Amino acid sequence: MAKIIKIPSAYVIDTKVVGVSHLNADGSARQTIISNSVKEDDLLVLEPEPKNPYDQNAVRVLTKNGQQIGYLNKEVAEQIRGALHNDVTIHTKVSWVSEREIKGVGLRIELVN
Numbered sequence: 001m002a003k004i005i006k007i008p009s010a011y012v013i014d015t016k017v018v019g020v021s022h023l024n025a026d027g028s029a030r031q032t033i034i035s036n037s038v039k040e041d042d043l044l045v046l047e048p049e050p051k052n053p054y055d056q057n058a059v060r061v062l063t064k065n066g067q068q069i070g071y072l073n074k075e076v077a078e079q080i081r082g083a084l085h086n087d088v089t090i091h092t093k094v095s096w097v098s099e100r101e102i103k104g105v106g107l108r109i110e111l112v113n
Contacts, residue, residue, distance in 0.1 A: 002076050013079070013109040014095065017061045017070035021102050024068050033067045034103045044092045044107065046072065048084050057081050061092075061107070069105060076109070083111045 002015040020030050038044075045062040049071075052058035059072040059080070071077070083090055089112040096106040 002073065002079075010113070011111040013076055013107075013111075015073060015076050015107050015109070017105040017107060018073045019070040020104055022070075028067065030069050031103055033063065034069050034097065034105060037063050037065065037067060038069060038094055038097055038105055040094050040097060042094045044069075044094060046080070046084065046090060046092055046109070048081070059084065061105075072107075080109065080111060088113060 002013055020034060023029055043064055045064065045066070047060045047062055049058040049060050050056055055074055055077070057074070057077045059077040060068050061070050061072060062068050072080070080090070082088075091110040091112065093108050093110075094105055095108045096104075098104040
């Protein structure tokens with residue numbers, strides 16, 4: 001579940017990436033990308049995917065090199081949808097990477113006015 005913290009000029013959302021065990025459309029394995037390219041404190045990119053067949057509010061989570069590692073969960077995607085299309089600065093950083101068989105990734109998203 002996402003945790004939201006309100007500070008004077010920013011909102012902070014702590015959450016995790018979902019869909020990390022799936023393959024990308026190009027056949028690349030998100031688990032391999034996470035293992036090889038994602039480390040704690042790395043900056044990530046959030047990209048809206050309005051033509052997603054399952055959720056028009058879907059937001060992809062990408063490495064700085066543009067490789068997809070998953071999605072924001074539906075609740076968080078709905079919360080930041082407006083920020084992605086407006087003049088809000090968004091900083092997205094890896095807060096943790098699990099070392100389990102299925103690797104997970106935690107995010108800290110800061111929305112700054």
